[in-house]
Structures are given as C-alpha cells and as structure tokens.
Amino acid sequence: xxxxxxxxxxxxxxxxxxxxxxxxxxxxxxxxxxxxxxxxxxxxxxxxxxxxxxxxxxxxxxxxxxxxxxxxxxxxxxxxxxxxxxxxxxxxxxxxxxxxxxxxxxxxxxxxxxxxxxxxxxxxxxxxxxxxxxxxxxxxxxxxxxxxxxxxxxxxxxxxxxxxxxxxxxxxxxxxxxxxxxxxxxxxxxxxxxxxxxxxxxxxxxxxxxxxxxxxxxxxxxxxxxxxxxxxxxxxxxxxxxxxxxxxxxxxxxxxxxxxxxxxxxxxxxxxxxxxxxxxxxxxxxxxxxxxxxxxxxxxxxxxxx
Amino acid sequence: xxxxxxxxxxxxxxxxxxxxxxxxxxxxxxxxxxxxxxxxxxxxxxxxxxxxxxxxxxxxxxxxxxxxxxxxxxxxxxxxxxxxxxxxxxxxxxxxxxxxxxxxxxxxxxxxxxxxxxxxxxxxxxxxxxxxxxxxxxxxxxxxxxxxxxxxxxxxxxxxxxxxxxxxxxxxxxxxxxxxxxxxxxxxxxxxxxxxxxxxxxxxxxxxxxxxxxxxxxxxxxxxxxxxxxxxxxxxxxxxxxxxxxxxxxxxxxxxxxxxxxxxxxxxxxxxx
Numbered sequence: 154x155x156x157x158x159x160x161x162x163x164x165x166x167x168x169x170x171x172x173x174x175x176x177x178x179x180x181x182x183x184x185x186x187x188x189x190x191x192x193x194x195x196x197x198x199x200x201x202x203x204x205x206x207x208x209x210x211x212x213x214x215x216x217x218x219x220x221x222x223x224x225x226x227x228x229x230x231x232x233x234x235x236x237x238x239x240x241x242x243x244x245x246x247x248x249x250x251x252x253x254x255x256x257x258x259x260x261x262x263x264x265x266x267x268x269x270x271x272x273x274x275x276x277x278x279x280x281x282x283x284x285x286x287x288x289x290x291x292x293x294x295x296x297x298x299x300x301x302x303x304x305x306x307x308x309x310x311x312x313x314x315x316x317x318x319x320x321x322x323x324x325x326x327x328x329x330x331x332x333x334x335x336x337x338x339x340x341x342x343x344x345x346x347x348x349x350x351x352x353x354x355x356x357x358x359x360x361x362x363x364x365x366x367x368x369x370x371x372x373x374x375x376x377x378x379x380x381x382x383x384x385x386x387x388x389x390x391x392x393x394x395x396x397x398x399x400x401x402x403x404x405x406x407x408x409x410x411x412x413x414x415x416x417x418x419x420x421x422x423x424x425x426x427x428x429x430x431x432x433x434x435x436x437x438x439x440x441x442x443x444x445x446x447x448x449x450x451x452x453x454x455x456x457x458x459x
Numbered sequence: 460x461x462x463x464x465x466x467x468x469x470x471x472x473x474x475x476x477x478x479x480x481x482x483x484x485x486x487x488x489x490x491x492x493x494x495x496x497x498x499x500x501x502x503x504x505x506x507x508x509x510x511x512x513x514x515x516x517x518x519x520x521x522x523x524x525x526x527x528x529x530x531x532x533x534x535x536x537x538x539x540x541x542x543x544x545x546x547x548x549x550x551x552x553x554x555x556x557x558x559x560x561x562x563x564x565x566x567x568x569x570x571x572x573x574x575x576x577x578x579x580x581x582x583x584x585x586x587x588x589x590x591x592x593x594x595x596x597x598x599x600x601x602x603x604x605x606x607x608x609x610x611x612x613x614x615x616x617x618x619x620x621x622x623x624x625x626x627x628x629x630x631x632x633x634x635x636x637x638x639x640x641x642x643x644x645x646x647x648x649x650x651x652x653x654x655x656x657x658x659x660x661x662x663x664x665x666x667x668x669x670x671x672x673x674x675x676x677x678x679x680x681x682x683x684x685x686x687x688x689x690x691x692x693x694x695x696x697x698x699x700x701x702x703x704x705x706x707x708x709x710x711x712x713x714x715x716x717x718x719x720x721x722x723x724x725x726x727x728x729x730x731x732x
C-alpha cells in the first residue's frame with residue numbers, strides 16, 4: 154500500500170507540475186525516480202516535522218499540492234500545532250502520508266505505533282482522513298487527492314495486505330463503500346479491518362446470520378447518510394478499527410447512532426485498542442490478537458448482540 | 460533605555476494610530492507592536508513591492524509577521540496603504556471586525572500567513588521562497604520574528620532549511636527588543652550570541668538600530684547581503700518604544716481594561732496633537 158501510494162505520487166507529479174513532495178528522513182532511495190526526474194519538486198528536509206509541515210503550507214499557499222511523508226506517529230503528534238494552524242486554519246492542499254498507521258510498528262514500541270492518529274486528526278476542522286483497506290483502493294484514492302480542497306491525512310497500513318476491496322469500487326472522498334447487505338447486523342470498518350469484517354460476515358452467513366458491511370475509507374468527513382441507512386435495517390452495529398476506541402471510527406459511528414432518533418435503540422459495540430499503550434512488542438498481527446481486533450471477536454460480539 | 464533614537468513625525472503618527480486601535484479595542488499587545496513600527500514602516504514605505512488593490516498579485520513581495528501578537532503595527536500600515544477600509548482598524552478584536560488579536564490570512568487582505576502561535580512564520584516563508592525559485596519569480600519573502608519567538612525549536616529547523624536551499628530571496632528580520640512576557644530574554648532564555656547563531660546557521664547577518672529609519676533603509680537596500688545565502692537582520696529595538704513609561708516595562712507586554720486617564724497618558728507621552 155505504501156509502495157503504491159508513493160508510486161502514485163510520482164505518477165501524479167509527472168502529469169502535474171503543481172505537485173511537490175517533502176519527506177523528513179525516509180529510507181534511502183525512497184522515491185528515487187521522483188528525485189531523479191523532478192528534483193526541483195522533491196525535498197528531503199531532515200527530522201524536523203514542524204518545519205516540514207510549515208514549508209508545505211507555504212508552498213500550498215502559493216497554489217501547490219504538497220505530499221508530505223513520514224511515520225504516522227510523528228506526522229500527527231510532533232507537529233500537531235503546525236497541522237492545526239498552518240494546514241487546517243489556512244485550509245491548504247497538503248497531503249500528509251503517515252507510514253504505519255495502527256500497530257504496524259509493534260516491534261518498535263509505543264513511540265512508533267499510531268494508535269490515536271485518527272482521533273487527533275478528526276478533532277481538527279477542515280481535515281479529511283483517509284484510511285484505505287488495500288493497495289487497489291489506494292490506487293483509486295490517490296487521484297482523488299490531487300484537487301481536493303483542504304488538507305488530507307492518508308493513513309498507510311503495513312503493505313502487501315490482501316486485496317479485499319471490490320473490483321468495481323467507485324471511490325469518492327467522503328463516501329462509504331457498501332460491501333455486502335444484511336438484515337441482522339452491521340459491521341462498519343476502516344483500513345485493513347475490512348478483511349476481518351468480510352471473514353466474520355462469511356462465517357456468520359454459514360450460520361444463517363445476514364451481516365451487512367460498510368467500509369469507510371474516509372473517516373472524516375464521515376458518510377453519516379450511509380451509516381444511518383444501513384443501521385436503520387439492523388438491530389446491532391459493531392465498529393472495528395486498528396485504533397484506540399477513543400476518538401476513532403467507533404467513536405464517530407457512536408455519535409451518529411446516538412443522535413439518530415431510531416424508534417428502537419440499536420445495540421452497539423466498538424472493537425479497537427483499549428485506552429492503554431501497547432504493553433508488548435511482537436508483531437502487528439500478534440498485537441491485533443492481544444487486543445482482540447479479530448474475526449473471532451467480531452463473530453462473538455455479533456452473536457451476543459443479535 | 461539603551462536606544463535613544465529620536466522618532467520623527469511619521470513614526471509618532473503611526474504610533475498614535477496604534478494607540479487609537481488599542482484604545483477602541485480596550486486591549487492588545489501594545490509594547491510588542493511599538494518595538495517594530497519602524498521595521499514595518501520602512502518595509503511598506505520603501506522596500507516591499509505590492510499593490511493593495513491586488514493583494515494576491517503574483518509578483519508581490521511576501522511579508523509574514525511571524526510574531527503575530529505585534530499585529531497592531533502591521534494593521535496600522537496595511538490600513539493606511541489601503542489593503543482594507545480604514546474603519547476596520549477601529550473594530551480591532553470586535554465581533555464583526557476582520558482584525559483579530561492575531562492576524563489571519565483568510566480574513567485580512569495583505570496578511571500572508573495566519574500567525575499568533577510562535578515559531579510558524581519562517582517555515583511558511585521558506586515555502587514561499589522555494590516557490591519563487593521554482594517559478595523563477597523575483598519576488599522576495601520577508602519574515603519578521605520576535606526574539607522570544609526564537610526560543611522555539613521550529614525557528615532553528617527552518618533556519619537550517621533556508622540556508623540548505625540557498626534562499627537568498629528570503630529575509631529574516633528579528634525584532635530584538637530583549638524582553639519577553641515573563642522577563643528579559645537574557646533571564647528567560649538567553650539568545651546570545653544571537654547574530655553569531657544566525658551566521659552559524661548559514662545566514663548573511665547584519666545588525667541595525669531597529670528604530671533608525673535611515674539605517675533600516677540602508678540595510679534593506681543592500682539585499683541580498685550575499686548571493687546564495689538567506690539574509691538575517693537583527694534589529695535592536697526597545698519594547699514599547701516611543702512611550703516612555705511603557706518602554707521596558709514588562710507589565711505592558713499585553714494590556715486590557717485600561718481606564719480613560721491611562722489611555723490619555725499614552726497619547727500625552729507620544730507628544731502628538
């Protein structure tokens with residue numbers, strides 16, 4: 154997914170002289186083609202996120218579209234104020250590409266895990282948040298970021314995740330992607346958790362339960378209309394994400410459902426990282442198991458609710 | 460105070476405008492604005508290329524007031540030059556006005572970047588300057604920093620970037636009034652050797668009396684100081700300059716709820732009609 158994302162930056166920049174790229178201190182050779190072919194639009198500015206975001210804002214105020222890339226935890230935490238003031242207050246076209254959203258960097262520990270990046274970004278006016286499920290969706294998503302008005306945070310997953318999005322997906326910023334229909338329960342997922350949602354729905358279907366899935370590659374602005382229309386048809390809703398249960402997709406969906414004025418209440422659960430720093434290392438997969446962000450927990454939760 | 464530069468009529472008139480804006484709002488960072496009056500005056504009277512009727516004119520020089528709390532001085536100049544109707548000046552900080560306690564780019568014609576939180580303007584200015592190089596435009600970018608602002612690490616991140624990119628179309632002016640909110644800069648977080656710092660970060664650096672109009676005109680007329688290097692001008696100033704009882708008095712960093720007789724004392728001390 155990261156590879157596709159950066160390749161797309163290169164491809165898009167080749168076609169559009171207004172596209173710039175700024176990295177902090179990325180792996181050697183990153184976007185080497187971009188640097189080779191468009192050196193005057195490629196900057197590697199060192200480990201200085203505040204400066205990088207400010208520079209990007211300056212270029213964007215001059216009408217450029219600027220893609221900025223570094224590790225997700227750094228691009229959201231270290232330079233948060235530059236994100237708020239320089240990007241969101243000016244509402245400029247800067248795209249922050251965060252490597253390793255969620256627990257991708259589990260072996261490197263809590264400094265590198267981005268467990269609250271969506272919550273951070275969601276709280277700021279004008280910010281758009283995109284968390285695609287796989288490389289194919291990334292390929293659809295990137296062209297939509299070129300002319301979108303205002304800043305965007307693009308959350309990258311680990312890479313080489315299985316492709317789970319529909320072949321005929323019509324990606325639009327701000328639109329939910331319906332994956333399957335169902336009358337018994339609704340799973341709402343973002344990012345790579347779509348795979349878990351699909352596996353759970355398949356298994357539940359074998360047991361006679363019809364579970365709908367809405368995939369949210371855009372977490373902000375949230376497609377409330379789609380959520381309400383799908384939640385209307387079921388008695389239980391479960392949100393699943395590789396993120397803290399505070400402030401992410403689950404919180405956003407809870408806000409929509411709580412204010413929905415359904416005639417009968419919907420049962421609702423969030424699956425995500427509890428309010429704690431990951432205490433162990435291991436791998437993304439092992440951490441997901443630890444926090445029960447899993448197909449098994451989805452199935453168990455839906456059975457309890459329906 | 461150290462600086463004994465005598466202010467001419469124009470400098471006094473600008474200060475009178477600033478005090479009037481301050482009076483009608485009932486609040487503001489008065490002393491922080493008074494130290495940079497001559498800096499913005501010389502920039503807008505003699506140095507910057509601009510057209511108030513076309514604030515986004517592509518060829519204009521860009522000027523960012525990174526120490527956004529000094530905006531009373533900037534507003535006085537922008538209002539006088541016609542970037543917005545003068546009446547806006549008298550609605551500073553009012554609900555229906557466009558001029559806030561810190562300047563906003565989306566609201567005020569002539570304001571190039573929204574500032575107020577310190578340490579942001581230099582990096583944004585670097586973006587402007589890089590764009591100028593890329594587009595082969597000969598506009599220049601001026602960034603006015605506060606001295607207290609130079610406590611922020613982001614300023615020095617930006618300083619490294621500016622010299623790395625050889626941005627000789629970028630000019631930093633530091634309003635070095637040697638006072639910040641709590642105490643003197645020497646006590647809070649000493650910047651010295653200040654000019655040496657800018658030099659060592661790759662800036663061609665000059666020092667001037669920041670209230671001496673002729674000195675400012677002269678130094679700003681010699682830009683860039685060195686081809687291939689960003690320029691820095693350390694402007695030695697006095698916080699509260701021009702109103703004797705405000706000069707150097709830390710309590711005047713930010714003021715609100717002034718009584719009528721206190722306001723009158725400000726006008727009296729300015730010595731203008």
